[in-house]
Amino acid sequence: MGIYAKYVLPRFIDLAMRNKDTARLRAGWVPHARGDVLEVGIGSGLNLPFYSAEVHRVYGVDPSPELQKMARKRMAKQAINVEFLLQSAEDDLPLSDKSIDTVVMTWTLCSIRDPVKALRQIKRVLKPNGRLIFIEHGRAPDSRVAAWQDRLNPVWKHIGGGCNLNRKTDELLVSAGFRIDELRTAYLPGPRPMTYTYQGFAHV
Numbered sequence: 001m002g003i004y005a006k007y008v009l010p011r012f013i014d015l016a017m018r019n020k021d022t023a024r025l026r027a028g029w030v031p032h033a034r035g036d037v038l039e040v041g042i043g044s045g046l047n048l049p050f051y052s053a054e055v056h057r058v059y060g061v062d063p064s065p066e067l068q069k070m071a072r073k074r075m076a077k078q079a080i081n082v083e084f085l086l087q088s089a090e091d092d093l094p095l096s097d098k099s100i101d102t103v104v105m106t107w108t109l110c111s112i113r114d115p116v117k118a119l120r121q122i123k124r125v126l127k128p129n130g131r132l133i134f135i136e137h138g139r140a141p142d143s144r145v146a147a148w149q150d151r152l153n154p155v156w157k158h159i160g161g162g163c164n165l166n167r168k169t170d171e172l173l174v175s176a177g178f179r180i181d182e183l184r185t186a187y188l189p190g191p192r193p194m195t196y197t198y199q200g201f202a203h204v
Contacts (some may be wrong), residue, residue, distance in 0.1 A: 010066035014044040035101025041108025045071030089118035106135040119176030132202040136169040140196040169198035178202040
C-alpha cells in the first residue's frame with residue numbers, strides 16, 4: 001500500500017463525506033438502526049453521531065487502519081459501544097449466522113471489489129426480521145450522465161480507492177437475494193456523475 005492510499009486517501013474520503021447534504025441523509029436513515037448493528041464501511045465514523053439509544057452495539061467493518069483511527073476518535077465522543085473489524089466486507093465476517101438486527105451501509109458498495117460476495121456475507125449474518133439500511137451513490141438513469149459515469153469510471157476508480165461511479169445499487173441488492181422495502185433516488189448537489197444516490201431499506 002503506497003503513501004497515497006494509506007495516508008492521503010483516507011483523509012480525502014473523510015473530508016469529502018463531511019458535508020451538510022450527506023449529513024442530512026445520514027440523519028434521515030441511520031437513526032432507524034436498532035439492536036446489534038453491523039456497519040459495513042464504517043470509515044471515519046461519520047455515522048456514529050446518528051445512532052439512537054436503541055442500538056446496543058456496532059460492529060464496524062473497514063479495511064483502512066487510518067480511517068478506523070479517525071472512527072475511534074469519534075467513538076470516544078459518543079455513548080456507543082463499537083467493535084472494530086479491520087477487514088474487507090468480502091472476507092468472512094467473524095459473526096454468527098442470523099445474529100445482526102440492522103446492517104448500515106453508506107457510500108460503501110461502490111468501492112467493494114466484489115459487492116455481491118459482500119452482500120451475501122451481510123445476508124448470512126442478518127436476522128430474518130432484520131433490516132438493511134443503505135445510502136449509496138451509483139448509476140444515474142439519465143443516459144448522458146450514465147455515459148459520463150462510464151467514461152470517468154476508470155480514472156475515478158484509480159484515484160478514489162476503487163470507488164465505482166456506475167454500479168446500480170438496487171440490482172446488486174436483488175442479485176444477492178435481498179428484497180427492497182423502500183427505495184428513494186435523487187441527485188445531491190454537485191457533479192451529476194458523482195452524486196446520484198440510492199437510499200432505502202431492504203430485508204432478506
